[in-house]
Amino acid sequence: MSVTRFTLCAAALLSAACSTPPSPLRIAAAADLRYALEDVVKTFHQQHGGVRIESTYGSSGMFYAQLVNHAPFDLYLSADVQYPRKLAEQGLTLPGSDFTYADGRIVLWTGNGSGVDVERLGMDALSLASVRHIAIANPAHAPYGRAAEAAIRSLGIYDAVKDKLVMGENISQTFQMAQSGAAEVGIVALSLAIAPGAAGQGHYWEVPRSAYPRIEQGGAILKWTKNPEAGQALRAFLLAPEGRAILKRYGFSGE
Amino acid sequence: MEWQALWLSLRLSCWTTLILLAIGLPAAHWLTFSPRRWKFLVEAVVALPLVLPPTVLGFYILLAIGPHSPAGRLYATLTGGMLPFSFQGLLVASVLYSLPFAVQPFASGFAAVDGRLIEASWCLGVSRTATFFRVIAPLSIPSIVTGMILSFAHTLGEFGVVLMVGGNLAGITRTVSISIFDDVQSLNYAAAMHTSLALLGISFVVLAATYGLRRRVWAAWPMN
Numbered sequence: 001m002s003v004t005r006f007t008l009c010a011a012a013l014l015s016a017a018c019s020t021p022p023s024p025l026r027i028a029a030a031a032d033l034r035y036a037l038e039d040v041v042k043t044f045h046q047q048h049g050g051v052r053i054e055s056t057y058g059s060s061g062m063f064y065a066q067l068v069n070h071a072p073f074d075l076y077l078s079a080d081v082q083y084p085r086k087l088a089e090q091g092l093t094l095p096g097s098d099f100t101y102a103d104g105r106i107v108l109w110t111g112n113g114s115g116v117d118v119e120r121l122g123m124d125a126l127s128l129a130s131v132r133h134i135a136i137a138n139p140a141h142a143p144y145g146r147a148a149e150a151a152i153r154s155l156g157i158y159d160a161v162k163d164k165l166v167m168g169e170n171i172s173q174t175f176q177m178a179q180s181g182a183a184e185v186g187i188v189a190l191s192l193a194i195a196p197g198a199a200g201q202g203h204y205w206e207v208p209r210s211a212y213p214r215i216e217q218g219g220a221i222l223k224w225t226k227n228p229e230a231g232q233a234l235r236a237f238l239l240a241p242e243g244r245a246i247l248k249r250y251g252f253s254g255e
Numbered sequence: 256m257e258w259q260a261l262w263l264s265l266r267l268s269c270w271t272t273l274i275l276l277a278i279g280l281p282a283a284h285w286l287t288f289s290p291r292r293w294k295f296l297v298e299a300v301v302a303l304p305l306v307l308p309p310t311v312l313g314f315y316i317l318l319a320i321g322p323h324s325p326a327g328r329l330y331a332t333l334t335g336g337m338l339p340f341s342f343q344g345l346l347v348a349s350v351l352y353s354l355p356f357a358v359q360p361f362a363s364g365f366a367a368v369d370g371r372l373i374e375a376s377w378c379l380g381v382s383r384t385a386t387f388f389r390v391i392a393p394l395s396i397p398s399i400v401t402g403m404i405l406s407f408a409h410t411l412g413e414f415g416v417v418l419m420v421g422g423n424l425a426g427i428t429r430t431v432s433i434s435i436f437d438d439v440q441s442l443n444y445a446a447a448m449h450t451s452l453a454l455l456g457i458s459f460v461v462l463a464a465t466y467g468l469r470r471r472v473w474a475a476w477p478m479n
Contacts, residue, residue, distance in 0.1 A: 061440040113323055133340055138423060141440040166340045166422025169436065173418065176314055182321040182339035183422075 036250035081218035283361030309415025364398020
Protein backbone atom coordinates (compact mmCIF):
# COMPACT_ATOMS: atom_id res chain seq x y z
CA MET A 1 0.00 0.00 0.00
CA SER A 2 2.69 2.44 1.02
CA VAL A 3 4.76 1.33 -1.93
CA THR A 4 1.85 1.98 -4.25
CA ARG A 5 1.31 5.37 -2.72
CA PHE A 6 4.99 6.18 -3.06
CA THR A 7 5.00 5.19 -6.70
CA LEU A 8 1.91 7.27 -7.34
CA CYS A 9 3.43 10.28 -5.64
CA ALA A 10 6.68 9.91 -7.53
CA ALA A 11 4.79 9.57 -10.79
CA ALA A 12 2.74 12.67 -10.02
CA LEU A 13 5.86 14.63 -9.14
CA LEU A 14 7.67 13.49 -12.28
CA SER A 15 4.82 14.32 -14.58
CA ALA A 16 4.46 17.72 -12.94
CA ALA A 17 8.16 18.36 -13.42
CA CYS A 18 8.20 17.20 -17.02
CA SER A 19 5.23 19.09 -18.39
CA THR A 20 6.22 22.65 -17.48
CA PRO A 21 3.06 24.76 -17.43
CA PRO A 22 2.96 27.58 -20.00
CA SER A 23 4.49 30.73 -18.53
CA PRO A 24 1.83 33.18 -17.32
CA LEU A 25 1.09 36.48 -19.00
CA ARG A 26 2.37 39.15 -16.64
CA ILE A 27 0.74 42.58 -16.85
CA ALA A 28 2.14 45.79 -15.37
CA ALA A 29 -0.99 47.91 -15.02
CA ALA A 30 -1.71 51.47 -13.92
CA ALA A 31 -3.33 51.73 -10.49
CA ASP A 32 -6.59 53.18 -11.86
CA LEU A 33 -7.20 49.91 -13.76
CA ARG A 34 -7.42 47.75 -10.65
CA TYR A 35 -11.10 46.87 -10.85
CA ALA A 36 -11.64 47.21 -14.57
CA LEU A 37 -8.78 44.92 -15.50
CA GLU A 38 -9.95 42.14 -13.18
CA ASP A 39 -13.24 42.10 -15.04
CA VAL A 40 -11.49 42.25 -18.41
CA VAL A 41 -9.26 39.31 -17.46
CA LYS A 42 -12.23 37.27 -16.23
CA THR A 43 -14.16 37.74 -19.47
CA PHE A 44 -11.03 37.15 -21.52
CA HIS A 45 -10.51 33.86 -19.70
CA GLN A 46 -14.05 32.69 -20.41
CA GLN A 47 -13.46 33.22 -24.11
CA HIS A 48 -9.85 32.22 -24.55
CA GLY A 49 -9.25 29.94 -21.56
CA GLY A 50 -5.76 28.61 -21.19
CA VAL A 51 -3.11 31.08 -20.27
CA ARG A 52 -2.79 32.28 -16.69
CA ILE A 53 -2.72 36.04 -16.22
CA GLU A 54 -0.97 37.80 -13.36
CA SER A 55 -1.54 41.53 -12.91
CA THR A 56 0.60 43.90 -10.90
CA TYR A 57 -0.75 47.38 -10.20
CA GLY A 58 1.32 50.47 -9.57
CA SER A 59 2.45 53.83 -10.77
CA SER A 60 3.05 53.99 -14.52
CA GLY A 61 6.25 55.97 -14.08
CA MET A 62 7.62 53.39 -11.67
CA PHE A 63 6.85 50.60 -14.12
CA TYR A 64 8.51 52.61 -16.88
CA ALA A 65 11.73 52.83 -14.86
CA GLN A 66 11.54 49.09 -14.18
CA LEU A 67 10.77 48.18 -17.79
CA VAL A 68 13.72 50.21 -19.09
CA ASN A 69 15.69 47.79 -16.93
CA HIS A 70 13.92 44.79 -18.48
CA ALA A 71 11.42 43.95 -15.73
CA PRO A 72 9.89 40.55 -16.58
CA PHE A 73 6.44 41.75 -17.68
CA ASP A 74 4.76 40.83 -20.95
CA LEU A 75 2.21 43.60 -21.30
CA TYR A 76 2.38 47.18 -20.03
CA LEU A 77 -0.86 49.11 -19.51
CA SER A 78 0.09 52.67 -18.62
CA ALA A 79 -2.11 55.55 -17.46
CA ASP A 80 -0.39 57.65 -20.09
CA VAL A 81 0.61 57.24 -23.73
CA GLN A 82 4.02 58.84 -23.31
CA TYR A 83 5.61 55.98 -21.35
CA PRO A 84 4.79 53.16 -23.82
CA ARG A 85 5.81 55.43 -26.69
CA LYS A 86 9.15 56.11 -25.04
CA LEU A 87 9.67 52.38 -24.58
CA ALA A 88 8.85 51.86 -28.25
CA GLU A 89 11.37 54.53 -29.27
CA GLN A 90 14.05 52.65 -27.35
CA GLY A 91 13.14 49.43 -29.15
CA LEU A 92 11.97 47.72 -25.97
CA THR A 93 8.51 46.77 -27.27
CA LEU A 94 7.32 44.44 -30.02
CA PRO A 95 7.27 46.57 -33.18
CA GLY A 96 3.88 48.17 -33.75
CA SER A 97 2.44 46.81 -30.50
CA ASP A 98 1.94 50.14 -28.71
CA PHE A 99 -1.69 51.15 -28.59
CA THR A 100 -4.23 53.42 -26.92
CA TYR A 101 -6.94 51.52 -25.08
CA ALA A 102 -8.98 54.07 -23.13
CA ASP A 103 -9.38 57.65 -22.01
CA GLY A 104 -9.46 58.48 -18.31
CA ARG A 105 -12.16 60.80 -16.94
CA ILE A 106 -11.96 63.04 -13.89
CA VAL A 107 -14.54 63.90 -11.25
CA LEU A 108 -14.80 66.08 -8.18
CA TRP A 109 -15.25 63.71 -5.28
CA THR A 110 -16.22 64.48 -1.72
CA GLY A 111 -16.91 62.27 1.27
CA ASN A 112 -20.39 61.99 2.80
CA GLY A 113 -19.34 63.90 5.92
CA SER A 114 -17.88 66.96 4.22
CA GLY A 115 -21.15 68.85 3.70
CA VAL A 116 -20.01 70.00 0.25
CA ASP A 117 -22.67 69.49 -2.40
CA VAL A 118 -20.46 68.82 -5.42
CA GLU A 119 -23.35 67.39 -7.40
CA ARG A 120 -25.13 70.77 -7.37
CA LEU A 121 -22.18 73.18 -7.28
CA GLY A 122 -19.82 71.50 -9.74
CA MET A 123 -16.53 73.33 -10.06
CA ASP A 124 -17.88 76.20 -7.90
CA ALA A 125 -17.46 73.85 -4.93
CA LEU A 126 -13.70 74.45 -5.15
CA SER A 127 -14.13 78.13 -4.27
CA LEU A 128 -16.18 77.49 -1.11
CA ALA A 129 -14.58 78.79 2.08
CA SER A 130 -15.36 75.47 3.78
CA VAL A 131 -13.16 73.71 1.20
CA ARG A 132 -9.70 74.28 2.59
CA HIS A 133 -7.83 71.55 0.77
CA ILE A 134 -8.28 70.14 -2.72
CA ALA A 135 -6.39 66.92 -3.41
CA ILE A 136 -5.04 66.45 -6.93
CA ALA A 137 -2.43 64.08 -8.30
CA ASN A 138 0.96 65.67 -8.87
CA PRO A 139 0.73 67.45 -12.26
CA ALA A 140 4.50 67.12 -12.66
CA HIS A 141 4.16 63.46 -13.57
CA ALA A 142 0.63 62.12 -13.05
CA PRO A 143 -1.68 62.41 -16.08
CA TYR A 144 -4.76 62.80 -13.87
CA GLY A 145 -3.01 65.64 -12.06
CA ARG A 146 -2.32 67.41 -15.35
CA ALA A 147 -5.98 67.04 -16.29
CA ALA A 148 -7.13 68.36 -12.90
CA GLU A 149 -4.88 71.39 -13.18
CA ALA A 150 -6.01 72.05 -16.74
CA ALA A 151 -9.67 71.86 -15.67
CA ILE A 152 -9.10 74.36 -12.86
CA ARG A 153 -7.23 76.69 -15.21
CA SER A 154 -9.86 76.47 -17.93
CA LEU A 155 -12.40 77.88 -15.46
CA GLY A 156 -10.12 80.76 -14.57
CA ILE A 157 -10.07 79.99 -10.85
CA TYR A 158 -6.52 78.64 -10.65
CA ASP A 159 -5.09 81.67 -8.81
CA ALA A 160 -8.02 81.69 -6.39
CA VAL A 161 -7.64 78.04 -5.38
CA LYS A 162 -3.96 77.25 -5.94
CA ASP A 163 -3.12 77.60 -2.25
CA LYS A 164 -5.69 74.92 -1.45
CA LEU A 165 -4.10 72.32 -3.69
CA VAL A 166 -2.41 69.36 -2.03
CA MET A 167 -0.75 66.73 -4.14
CA GLY A 168 -0.79 62.95 -4.09
CA GLU A 169 1.88 60.91 -5.81
CA ASN A 170 -0.64 58.94 -7.83
CA ILE A 171 -4.35 58.97 -8.31
CA SER A 172 -5.22 56.33 -5.70
CA GLN A 173 -3.23 58.11 -3.02
CA THR A 174 -4.95 61.37 -4.00
CA PHE A 175 -8.26 59.61 -3.57
CA GLN A 176 -7.24 58.40 -0.10
CA MET A 177 -6.56 62.00 0.94
CA ALA A 178 -10.15 62.87 0.03
CA GLN A 179 -11.54 59.64 1.55
CA SER A 180 -9.90 60.41 4.88
CA GLY A 181 -11.61 63.81 4.91
CA ALA A 182 -8.28 65.60 5.33
CA ALA A 183 -8.92 67.16 1.92
CA GLU A 184 -12.58 68.17 1.60
CA VAL A 185 -12.58 67.65 -2.17
CA GLY A 186 -10.45 65.50 -4.44
CA ILE A 187 -10.14 65.64 -8.21
CA VAL A 188 -9.80 61.96 -8.98
CA ALA A 189 -10.39 59.34 -11.64
CA LEU A 190 -14.01 58.41 -12.31
CA SER A 191 -12.86 54.78 -12.25
CA LEU A 192 -11.92 55.16 -8.56
CA ALA A 193 -15.03 57.12 -7.59
CA ILE A 194 -17.29 54.33 -8.86
CA ALA A 195 -15.04 51.47 -7.77
CA PRO A 196 -16.68 48.82 -5.52
CA GLY A 197 -14.51 49.85 -2.56
CA ALA A 198 -15.62 53.49 -2.70
CA ALA A 199 -19.28 53.26 -3.65
CA GLY A 200 -21.56 54.86 -1.06
CA GLN A 201 -18.75 56.70 0.72
CA GLY A 202 -19.23 59.98 -1.08
CA HIS A 203 -20.58 61.93 -4.02
CA TYR A 204 -19.02 62.93 -7.28
CA TRP A 205 -19.55 65.31 -10.15
CA GLU A 206 -17.98 64.61 -13.50
CA VAL A 207 -15.82 67.38 -14.90
CA PRO A 208 -16.92 68.20 -18.48
CA ARG A 209 -14.52 66.62 -20.92
CA SER A 210 -14.08 69.92 -22.73
CA ALA A 211 -12.35 71.34 -19.66
CA TYR A 212 -9.21 69.24 -19.90
CA PRO A 213 -7.08 67.54 -22.55
CA ARG A 214 -7.66 63.84 -23.18
CA ILE A 215 -6.09 61.47 -20.65
CA GLU A 216 -5.08 58.87 -23.19
CA GLN A 217 -4.07 55.58 -21.65
CA GLY A 218 -1.71 53.53 -23.74
CA GLY A 219 0.08 50.25 -23.55
CA ALA A 220 2.56 48.02 -25.34
CA ILE A 221 3.82 44.43 -25.47
CA LEU A 222 7.38 44.11 -24.27
CA LYS A 223 10.11 42.79 -26.54
CA TRP A 224 11.17 40.03 -24.15
CA THR A 225 7.72 38.47 -23.74
CA LYS A 226 7.67 34.65 -23.76
CA ASN A 227 4.01 34.74 -24.55
CA PRO A 228 3.48 37.02 -27.56
CA GLU A 229 0.29 35.25 -28.73
CA ALA A 230 -1.49 35.72 -25.40
CA GLY A 231 -0.28 39.31 -25.20
CA GLN A 232 -1.59 40.05 -28.70
CA ALA A 233 -4.89 38.34 -27.90
CA LEU A 234 -5.43 40.41 -24.75
CA ARG A 235 -4.41 43.58 -26.59
CA ALA A 236 -6.96 42.77 -29.32
CA PHE A 237 -9.60 42.02 -26.69
CA LEU A 238 -9.04 45.41 -25.02
CA LEU A 239 -9.46 47.13 -28.38
CA ALA A 240 -12.52 45.11 -29.41
CA PRO A 241 -16.05 46.36 -28.61
CA GLU A 242 -16.42 43.89 -25.76
CA GLY A 243 -13.27 44.98 -23.95
CA ARG A 244 -14.13 48.62 -24.50
CA ALA A 245 -17.59 48.07 -23.05
CA ILE A 246 -16.09 46.68 -19.85
CA LEU A 247 -13.66 49.58 -19.54
CA LYS A 248 -16.53 51.98 -20.11
CA ARG A 249 -18.52 50.39 -17.32
CA TYR A 250 -15.63 51.09 -14.97
CA GLY A 251 -15.39 54.78 -15.83
CA PHE A 252 -13.11 54.94 -18.86
CA SER A 253 -14.19 56.20 -22.22
CA GLY A 254 -12.95 54.99 -25.57
CA GLU A 255 -13.49 56.03 -29.12
CA MET B 256 18.87 70.68 -6.97
CA GLU B 257 16.22 71.06 -4.30
CA TRP B 258 17.84 73.10 -1.54
CA GLN B 259 14.43 74.12 -0.19
CA ALA B 260 13.38 70.50 0.24
CA LEU B 261 16.72 69.59 1.79
CA TRP B 262 16.46 72.45 4.27
CA LEU B 263 12.89 71.44 5.12
CA SER B 264 13.96 67.85 5.77
CA LEU B 265 16.79 68.98 8.01
CA ARG B 266 14.44 71.21 10.01
CA LEU B 267 11.90 68.40 10.30
CA SER B 268 14.60 65.96 11.45
CA CYS B 269 15.97 68.37 14.07
CA TRP B 270 12.55 69.14 15.52
CA THR B 271 11.56 65.47 15.52
CA THR B 272 14.77 64.56 17.33
CA LEU B 273 14.25 67.25 19.97
CA ILE B 274 10.64 66.24 20.60
CA LEU B 275 11.59 62.57 20.75
CA LEU B 276 14.28 63.43 23.26
CA ALA B 277 11.70 65.22 25.40
CA ILE B 278 9.10 62.44 25.33
CA GLY B 279 11.42 59.48 24.70
CA LEU B 280 13.51 59.89 27.85
CA PRO B 281 10.59 59.74 30.32
CA ALA B 282 8.92 57.00 28.25
CA ALA B 283 12.09 54.90 28.22
CA HIS B 284 12.61 55.55 31.93
CA TRP B 285 9.11 54.32 32.69
CA LEU B 286 9.55 51.25 30.46
CA THR B 287 12.85 50.36 32.13
CA PHE B 288 12.06 50.96 35.79
CA SER B 289 8.29 50.58 36.13
CA PRO B 290 7.25 47.53 38.17
CA ARG B 291 3.97 47.23 36.25
CA ARG B 292 3.36 43.75 34.88
CA TRP B 293 1.58 44.99 31.76
CA LYS B 294 4.38 47.23 30.56
CA PHE B 295 5.28 44.70 27.86
CA LEU B 296 2.04 45.80 26.17
CA VAL B 297 3.30 49.39 26.06
CA GLU B 298 6.63 48.16 24.71
CA ALA B 299 4.79 46.40 21.92
CA VAL B 300 2.80 49.54 21.07
CA VAL B 301 5.98 51.63 20.95
CA ALA B 302 7.52 49.14 18.52
CA LEU B 303 4.47 49.01 16.21
CA PRO B 304 5.69 51.69 13.77
CA LEU B 305 8.50 49.26 12.88
CA VAL B 306 5.97 46.77 11.59
CA LEU B 307 3.33 48.81 9.76
CA PRO B 308 4.06 49.81 6.16
CA PRO B 309 4.74 53.57 6.21
CA THR B 310 1.97 54.44 3.76
CA VAL B 311 -0.53 52.51 5.89
CA LEU B 312 0.72 54.20 9.03
CA GLY B 313 0.49 57.51 7.18
CA PHE B 314 -3.07 56.85 6.10
CA TYR B 315 -4.14 56.12 9.68
CA ILE B 316 -2.29 59.18 10.98
CA LEU B 317 -4.14 61.20 8.33
CA LEU B 318 -7.44 59.79 9.62
CA ALA B 319 -6.38 60.40 13.22
CA ILE B 320 -5.42 64.04 12.79
CA GLY B 321 -7.95 64.90 10.06
CA PRO B 322 -10.98 67.16 10.56
CA HIS B 323 -13.30 64.23 11.37
CA SER B 324 -11.25 62.96 14.32
CA PRO B 325 -11.47 64.21 17.93
CA ALA B 326 -7.76 65.06 17.91
CA GLY B 327 -8.11 67.01 14.67
CA ARG B 328 -11.13 68.92 15.98
CA LEU B 329 -9.37 69.73 19.25
CA TYR B 330 -6.37 71.06 17.35
CA ALA B 331 -8.65 73.13 15.11
CA THR B 332 -10.41 74.75 18.10
CA LEU B 333 -7.11 75.43 19.86
CA THR B 334 -5.17 76.86 16.94
CA GLY B 335 -7.70 77.51 14.18
CA GLY B 336 -5.50 75.53 11.80
CA MET B 337 -5.44 71.96 10.59
CA LEU B 338 -2.73 69.36 11.06
CA PRO B 339 -2.83 67.49 7.74
CA PHE B 340 -0.79 69.09 4.97
CA SER B 341 1.11 71.31 7.43
CA PHE B 342 4.61 71.24 8.90
CA GLN B 343 3.16 70.60 12.37
CA GLY B 344 1.21 67.64 11.01
CA LEU B 345 4.39 66.21 9.49
CA LEU B 346 6.08 66.69 12.85
CA VAL B 347 3.36 64.71 14.65
CA ALA B 348 3.62 61.95 12.05
CA SER B 349 7.42 61.85 12.18
CA VAL B 350 7.47 61.67 15.97
CA LEU B 351 5.11 58.68 15.91
CA TYR B 352 7.00 57.05 13.05
CA SER B 353 10.43 57.40 14.69
CA LEU B 354 9.29 56.69 18.24
CA PRO B 355 10.84 53.18 18.51
CA PHE B 356 14.13 54.47 17.08
CA ALA B 357 14.47 56.78 20.07
CA VAL B 358 12.80 54.87 22.89
CA GLN B 359 14.43 51.48 22.33
CA PRO B 360 18.08 52.65 22.45
CA PHE B 361 17.27 54.93 25.41
CA ALA B 362 15.65 52.07 27.32
CA SER B 363 18.45 49.61 26.64
CA GLY B 364 20.96 52.23 27.81
CA PHE B 365 19.06 52.80 31.05
CA ALA B 366 18.77 49.06 31.64
CA ALA B 367 22.55 48.71 31.38
CA VAL B 368 23.19 51.19 34.21
CA ASP B 369 24.41 49.39 37.35
CA GLY B 370 21.44 49.17 39.72
CA ARG B 371 23.71 49.55 42.74
CA LEU B 372 24.69 53.05 41.65
CA ILE B 373 21.04 54.06 41.35
CA GLU B 374 20.21 52.63 44.76
CA ALA B 375 23.29 54.27 46.32
CA SER B 376 22.06 57.59 44.96
CA TRP B 377 18.61 57.04 46.49
CA CYS B 378 20.15 56.01 49.82
CA LEU B 379 22.09 59.26 49.86
CA GLY B 380 18.78 61.08 49.73
CA VAL B 381 18.87 62.15 46.09
CA SER B 382 15.39 62.32 44.56
CA ARG B 383 14.33 60.03 41.70
CA THR B 384 14.34 62.89 39.20
CA ALA B 385 17.75 64.12 40.31
CA THR B 386 19.07 60.55 40.22
CA PHE B 387 17.91 60.30 36.64
CA PHE B 388 19.73 63.46 35.59
CA ARG B 389 22.85 62.94 37.72
CA VAL B 390 23.37 59.19 37.51
CA ILE B 391 21.27 57.38 34.90
CA ALA B 392 21.40 59.90 32.04
CA PRO B 393 25.16 60.62 32.23
CA LEU B 394 25.92 56.89 32.24
CA SER B 395 23.62 56.36 29.24
CA ILE B 396 25.02 59.13 27.03
CA PRO B 397 26.15 56.77 24.24
CA SER B 398 22.69 55.16 24.05
CA ILE B 399 20.96 58.53 24.15
CA VAL B 400 23.18 59.80 21.33
CA THR B 401 22.50 56.63 19.34
CA GLY B 402 18.74 57.09 19.77
CA MET B 403 18.99 60.69 18.65
CA ILE B 404 21.08 59.84 15.60
CA LEU B 405 18.70 57.07 14.61
CA SER B 406 15.66 59.36 15.00
CA PHE B 407 17.35 62.07 12.97
CA ALA B 408 18.44 59.72 10.19
CA HIS B 409 15.13 57.87 10.09
CA THR B 410 13.20 61.14 9.75
CA LEU B 411 15.56 62.45 7.08
CA GLY B 412 14.88 59.40 4.91
CA GLU B 413 11.16 59.20 5.75
CA PHE B 414 9.01 58.75 2.68
CA GLY B 415 5.73 56.86 2.90
CA VAL B 416 4.33 58.66 5.91
CA VAL B 417 5.22 62.09 4.55
CA LEU B 418 3.68 61.10 1.24
CA MET B 419 0.32 60.45 2.91
CA VAL B 420 0.21 63.21 5.51
CA GLY B 421 2.09 65.98 3.68
CA GLY B 422 0.41 66.66 0.37
CA ASN B 423 3.67 67.66 -1.34
CA LEU B 424 3.56 71.43 -0.74
CA ALA B 425 6.77 73.25 -1.70
CA GLY B 426 8.53 74.65 1.35
CA ILE B 427 5.96 73.21 3.79
CA THR B 428 5.76 69.48 3.32
CA ARG B 429 7.85 68.64 0.23
CA THR B 430 10.74 66.91 1.93
CA VAL B 431 13.86 65.83 0.15
CA SER B 432 12.78 62.20 -0.26
CA ILE B 433 9.50 63.31 -1.85
CA SER B 434 11.31 65.68 -4.18
CA ILE B 435 13.73 62.92 -5.24
CA PHE B 436 10.80 60.57 -5.87
CA ASP B 437 9.03 63.30 -7.88
CA ASP B 438 12.10 63.75 -10.04
CA VAL B 439 12.36 60.02 -10.65
CA GLN B 440 8.66 59.83 -11.53
CA SER B 441 9.04 62.72 -13.97
CA LEU B 442 12.05 60.92 -15.48
CA ASN B 443 14.40 63.73 -14.35
CA TYR B 444 16.95 61.13 -13.35
CA ALA B 445 19.82 63.64 -13.36
CA ALA B 446 18.08 66.02 -10.94
CA ALA B 447 17.13 63.10 -8.72
CA MET B 448 20.72 61.94 -8.66
CA HIS B 449 22.05 65.40 -7.77
CA THR B 450 19.64 65.78 -4.87
CA SER B 451 20.35 62.22 -3.73
CA LEU B 452 24.08 62.88 -3.76
CA ALA B 453 23.60 66.06 -1.72
CA LEU B 454 21.42 64.14 0.75
CA LEU B 455 24.02 61.36 0.96
CA GLY B 456 26.83 63.86 1.50
CA ILE B 457 25.03 65.84 4.21
CA SER B 458 23.86 62.67 5.97
CA PHE B 459 27.37 61.23 5.93
CA VAL B 460 28.85 64.42 7.38
CA VAL B 461 26.21 64.62 10.12
CA LEU B 462 26.56 60.95 11.06
CA ALA B 463 30.34 60.95 10.90
CA ALA B 464 30.50 64.10 13.03
CA THR B 465 28.20 62.64 15.68
CA TYR B 466 29.97 59.30 15.82
CA GLY B 467 33.29 61.16 15.86
CA LEU B 468 32.26 63.31 18.82
CA ARG B 469 31.18 60.18 20.68
CA ARG B 470 34.73 58.82 20.70
CA ARG B 471 36.31 59.03 24.11
CA VAL B 472 39.72 59.90 22.77
CA TRP B 473 39.67 62.06 19.70
CA ALA B 474 42.50 61.04 17.42
CA ALA B 475 42.78 60.16 13.77
CA TRP B 476 44.98 57.16 14.58
CA PRO B 477 45.00 54.90 17.62
CA MET B 478 47.52 56.39 20.04
CA ASN B 479 48.52 53.45 22.21
